[in-house]
Each structure stands twice: as structure tokens, then as C-alpha cells.
Amino acid sequence: MGFEDNLDQESAAPPKKSLFRYNSPLVQVSLIGLVCFCCPGMFNALSGMGGGGQVDPTAANNANTALYTTFAVFGVLGGGIYNLLGPRLTLAAGCSTYVLYAGSFLYYNHYHHQAFAIAAGAILGIGAGLLWAGEGAIMTSYPPRDRKGTYISLFWSIFNMGGVIGGLIPFISNYSRSEAASVNDGTYIGFMCFMTLGALLSLAILPPSKVIRDDGTTCTNVKYSSVSTEALEILKLFLNWKMLLIVPASWASNFFYSYQFTNVNGVMFNLRTRGLNNVFYWGAQMLGSIGIGYVLDFSFSSRKTRGYVGIAIVALLGTAVWGGGLANQLNYSRHDLPNKLDFKDSGSDYAGPFVLYFSYGLLDAMFQSMVYWIIGSLADDSAILSRYSGFYKGVQSAGAAVAWQIDTHKVPFLSELIVNWSLMTVGYPLLLVLVKLAVKDDKEGEEGAKKEVAPSFAH
Template sequence: MAQTLEKHHVVWYRSTLFAALLVAMTAFCEPGIFSALNGMGAGGGASPDITNAANAIVFGVLAVASLFTSGVVNRITPKWGLVIGTLDYTPYAAGLYCNDRFGTNWLLLFGSVILGLAAAFLWVSSGAILLGYSEESRKGRAMAFKFGLQSLAGSIGGIISLALNIKKAWRGSISTPTYVVLMVIMSVGWLFALALPTARQIQRVDGRPVHLVKQATFFKEFRVLKSIFTRPAILALIPFWIYGQWNLSYQWQFNFAYFTVRARALNSTLFYLVGLVSALVLGQLLDHTRWSRPARAKIGFLVLVVLVGTGWILGQAVQVHYSNTKPTLDWSSDGYGLGAFLFTLWGFCDPMVSVFNYWLCGCLSNDLNETTMITALINSISCLGSTFAFVVSAVHVDYNWACGINLLLFGISLPGVAWVVFTQIMETTQSTFAKGAGLAVHESENVAPSASANEEKGSRFIVKEIPQ
């Protein structure tokens, strides 16, 4: 039975929803524009080979770096982790431009490494903030803001590309001004991260403070990470995390392989525009107080099973047809509607998978530091899946097989998600998720003093032993 909590007055610019909006704006400027570029197929360029290799590097670096940045973010605070994460997306976009126009590869490959490192900070920090700052009743909307605005960026990128390439009724690369406009948007994301309230400044409607806990040593941060990773609920969700970003490579390849430049831009616009709608709708549903939290988890799960399953079954049928006919479709072509509908359906489903995934993990803990670690695991494992997916594209695996892998991975992930949804989601999370974190340092003026003999008080920190 859920607790009834007294509502407290909250200053709007210290609220969790305002913090979520600022995080969402960083998602708009950085991963959103990254998605806009790639959503137009091959990073907007004429050849997908180098782009697939570059994206494999991005997600490979992100997969490894996420595990290490989780401890760093806990020590420098999620706000400053987010600031770092917004600073280095533009070299990747510049590398795409130079490769497309001049055939140079080094800047794109270098930019991919830099982006992978920056993205690790951005994704770990943003996930920690959205799940660790937010009240239980607002976690769905917080994640919806992020993935909704990320999709909005993709749609705006598609609109810009459509306006600048509307006469290109052939396959090929996008115009130079498209790259310039998108790089300008990427370069301003740090302003929103800088405006983010700190954990100490956040005001929740339930009156509970946000505690930022630093482990006594960096090594003990990894003990917490290991503790969380070995929990049954986390292990059960690993296949779902792998699926969550595996699909990107194939979907972007699909758009590049079968459509003209302007049709790709239109497809990309529709793909991300419907994603904005689906993210906001699912986020609202997951926070709806009419149903209990376990009921909302079950409803969200069933919605995903139906929509995502339909998308990949239809996708497999369409891919077999396209493999036989090998079309190059413009919006004026016969048969364009089927491919555009399929691509748009994928765009509708993908943000719902992300919102549900993070919301489900947010049901497992309300602790800021633990959500940092959970987010790091999600990012690391999801990006590992993306890395292999882009390798699959880079070695030119047949599109029929590439599509079938997505359908297979989604099917394999369902039993684990079902077990978590039907057995592990409670009405409220009463305590922290991980046990045995060891010696921790609480950076909060709101931590209640303890009578323990092991507690040492300072002007800013309280050090206390967490029960083993």
C-alpha cells in the first residue's frame, strides 16, 4: 500500500520536473542531433561503411567508459558530469562533414572516440539525475521529457535537412548547410547543463531531500557497482538492455538503403516526431495515479509487446520484399508508403522502449548514487549491443539477417522483463536497492546525525558506516 505524503511548496526552478527539463534540453542538443544526423542514413553521407565503423567506435568506447564514469560522476556530482558530457559531440559531426566532402577519415574516427567518452558522462549523469532526483510519482514523466525532446531534436534535424535537400530526388549526401546548422545546435547544450540545480538545491514535493553519497574510495564505488550488477532483477533485464540499442544500426541502414535524400529526410522527421508523442504518452501512463505502480508496469509491458512485436514482424516481411526488389524510393514513388509507415512505426516504438526501460529500473531504487550505477550498467550493456550491431552492418551482413536479429533479441528479452514486471515491482521503494556498500561519505546538510560511535562529523561531510 502506497504511503500518503504531505505535499510541500516547491520553487519551480528547484523542482525535479524543471531539472528533468534541463536534462532533456541537453538530450535535445547532443544525442538528439546525433540521432538526427544518423537518422538520415549514413550520417547524411554518401557511403555508410565509414559511418558504421565510426558508430561502432562510439558505442564501444561508451560501453567501456560508462562503467568507469559512474564512480567519477558520484565523486564530482551528476551536474558536473552532465556538463562534461555536453562538450564533445561536435567533433563527430565535423568528422562526418569532412569525410563526406573531402574523404578524410581521421577526424571522424578521432571524434568518435571523444564522443564516446563524453556520451558516457552525459548518459550516466542524466540517468542518475532523472531517476535519483525525481519523486516516484514523476519518474515516468522525467524520462519522457528526455526521450521526447531527444526525438524532437531528431525531427527538427529531419525538417532542416528536408528544407535544404528538398530537390534531391536521388540517393547521396546532404547539403553543407545541414551539417553547419546541426553542429551549431550541438555546441550549446552545455548551457542547459550549467543551469541545472545541484542535488542539495533540489526541492521535492514530498519534502524529502536528495542525498549525494560518496564512497570513501574510488575502489568502493566499484563494490557498489558489483553489488548492483549481481542482483537477480538486474541480471534478468540484461537481454532487454542489449536489444534496446541494437536496433539503431539496422534502422538507419534501412533508411539509407532504400530511399532518396529527401525521402530519407522526410522519414527521419516522421520517425522522431512520432517518437516525441509516444514518449510523452507512455511517461504519463507510467505516472498515472489511477492505477497502482505494479499495474502500470504490466500495462506498459503489454503495450510494448504488442507494438514492438508488430513492428519487427512487419519489418521482416518488408525487408524480404525489398531484398528481392531492391527499390530506391522517393515520396513520389509507388510503394513509398509501406516503407515510410514501417520506419515511422519503429520511430514510435523505440522511445517507448527507452522510457519503459529506465522507468522500470527507477522502480528498483530511489537512491541517487545507486541510480548512477544502474544507469551506468544500462548504458554499458546497451552500448555493447550497439557496438556489435554496427559491426554487423560494417561487415555487410545481409539485411534479412540483420532485421531477423532484432526480432530474435526482442523475443529473447521478454521472459526476463516479464519476471521483473510481474514479481519485482512494488507500490513504493522503501529502501535502497543495494546492500553492503561499505564506508560512504554523505555530501548533504540534510543527513540526520547518527549516534554511531563510527560517525565523524565535519563542516561539510558526515562519514558513516553503511550496514553490510
């Protein structure tokens, strides 16, 4: 069992230079962006409402704990599964679990039994591990070496448009509902429709061996894989010094969601305003990914220098945003909750917390895009990058599982903020070390990449 290789390509002429060929990296990265627009994008909108749209966040917190626990395991295994099954089966299987998760909250709206939501969360964790390992491999290995930041930005923008549209669904459908109510059935049904579409779109993704860049190179030289090979390679990741340097950043990169979604958006704003805030939170992610993508691809001629500057920019922004978060958090606590804000409130009552929540979204995209760019700079081969991306998502999800359970145990809001800020800060110097030791400048990288390319595609 292995990738769907088309060996006839080895004698084929290089393709015409069109960005919009179906088998071009641009079209394929755009397609995976649309898949994630429909599935994780809508999931993000659902989570971003705080408590999965429910008044009591306990069921959503427990479901998310189950989700990220299984995600931590299958995120790591996902790269190997992707190398065995190829993108279509891996992505379709992963996407189908999102529909079940949204459906579990539709059920919860009527019966208020947590068991289904928790089980659906655990199943979604398996599916998300498969989806994100495949997504990471596609996003980091399909683009040309000198445009990985740009393609990551393209993916992140399309993906987060899902959160923007997903934020409008609860805002519009719950505009006139009271704060005491959970979101209505139509909100969950809308999410389920988009997620089903994403599962169908995943079948349109081509395997790496059939994706051809304009210079005639294919996106990988992998011909097959086996269970034993993948098991061994996955175990090696835990001893790989490059991956160990990424661990703190990986752990931190989803740890803050429980705090931001539940204890900022969920606590400070009323029902309809939470949906509106998410439109801008995920819109900020689009802006953040485009901005950092430009820096990482175009700011300096040296790839290493671009990496250093990108990390420095994110670190400075992160310090400013979490500092603003600290100032905001000092105004309320779990035992002294604020009055719910509405987007129609005048003056700075709404504006200040809104800008903070917007900035959290901006920082999230810049931080994760930067980490993906670094991962993509460590190799060019799809099989290797699928394992690296899976490891990143696995560690990230383990952190998220802990974070959601921390919130369930009612840890003080201020303590959560300090831990989030500290975790992100620890990651920056280790990423600088990784760029210094492992990221090759463009000329060095191109020489290494040529060794992996089939001779018939070289010019």
C-alpha cells in the same frame, strides 16, 4: 571530491509548492531534456539519415563501431564518474564530444579520410557514456516516486524534439540535391551549433542535493563518494541479479538502429525523404513515450500491475511492428535493392514503408521508456540509479557496437531483422520477473524511501 552539497538546506523550511522553481525536479528534468535535445537528439538525426549523411555508409559504420565500443566501457563507468564529479562537470565534458563528432563528418565531406571520423567516434563514446549516466540518474531519481513515468515521458519528448528539428535540417538544406550527393556542409554546421548550445546548457543543471521536491525532500542523501567506493560498486553490478535480468533488454535497445537507419531509411528512400522520415520517426518517439508513461503512472493503483501491463503492451506492439518489418523486408535484399522512394510518390509505394519506419520510432521510445521506468522503480537514490543507468547504457552500447560492425560485414538484411526481433522478445519475460521480484508497490516504496530522507524535510 564529491557532490556539491548545500548542508544549510537541512535546517531550511520546505519550499513553496511551485512546479516551476529552478530547483524543482520538473525544471531540472526539463533542462536535461534540452541538453539531450541539442546533443544526442542532433546525433540521432545525423545517424538517422543513414551513413551519417554520406553516400557510402562505411565511414559512419566504422565510426559508430568505435563510438559504441568506448561507450560500452564508459557507460558502465559513467555512473561512478558522475558520483565523483557531480552533474555539471560530467555533463559538460560529455556534451563537448558531440561537437567534435559532427565536425569530423564536415571534414570527411571534403577529404574522405575515415581516421578522423573513427577517432571522433571513439571520443564521443567516452562522452556519451558520461552524459547518459548523468541523464539516467537525473531522470530516474529527481522525480517524485509516483510520477517517474510522467517525467521520463517529459524528458523523452523534449529530447526527441531534437531529432525532429534535426531531421528538418537535412530535409530543408538538401531538398534540391541529387540522391548521389552527400549532405552539404551547412547540415553539419547546423548540428554543431546545436551541440555547442547543449554543452553550455549542461552547466545549468543542479546537483541532486540542491534539488528539492514540493514535499521538502531532497533527491538524494549522498554526501560524498570516492574512487575506491565507486570502483567497488561498479564491479558489484556485474553480480547484481537485477542488472543481469535487464541485460537482454539493454543489449537489444540500440541494436536495431543500424538496421533501421541504414537498411530501411537509408536503402529505401532518397536523400531529402530520409530527413523528412526522421522528423516523423523522432516525433513518433514523443508520442510513444507519453503513451507508455501514462500507462506506467496512472493506469492501475498497483505499481506492479502497471509494470506488467506496460511490458505486455510493448511486447504486443513489438510483435506487430517487427511482423510488419518482416513483410516489408521480404520485398528486397542486399543483392536486390529497391528503387529509392520519394515522399511525393503517390499511393502505397511510399505510405507503407513510411508507416513502418514511423512505427519503429514509436516502439523504440515505448521500449526504452519502459526499461527506464523499471530501473527507476528499483531505487530512489541518485548514486545508485546513476550506476544502474550507466550499466544499462554500457550494455546497450556494447550491443550497438556489435550491430554496426555486423552491418559493415554485409550480413543479409533479413538475418539482421530476425536477430533484432528475437533479442527484444527475449527481454520481455525477464523484465516481468524483475517487476515481480524487485518492484515495490507504492506504499512499500514510500516506507523505504522515508528511511532515506533527512528528518527536517519530512512533513
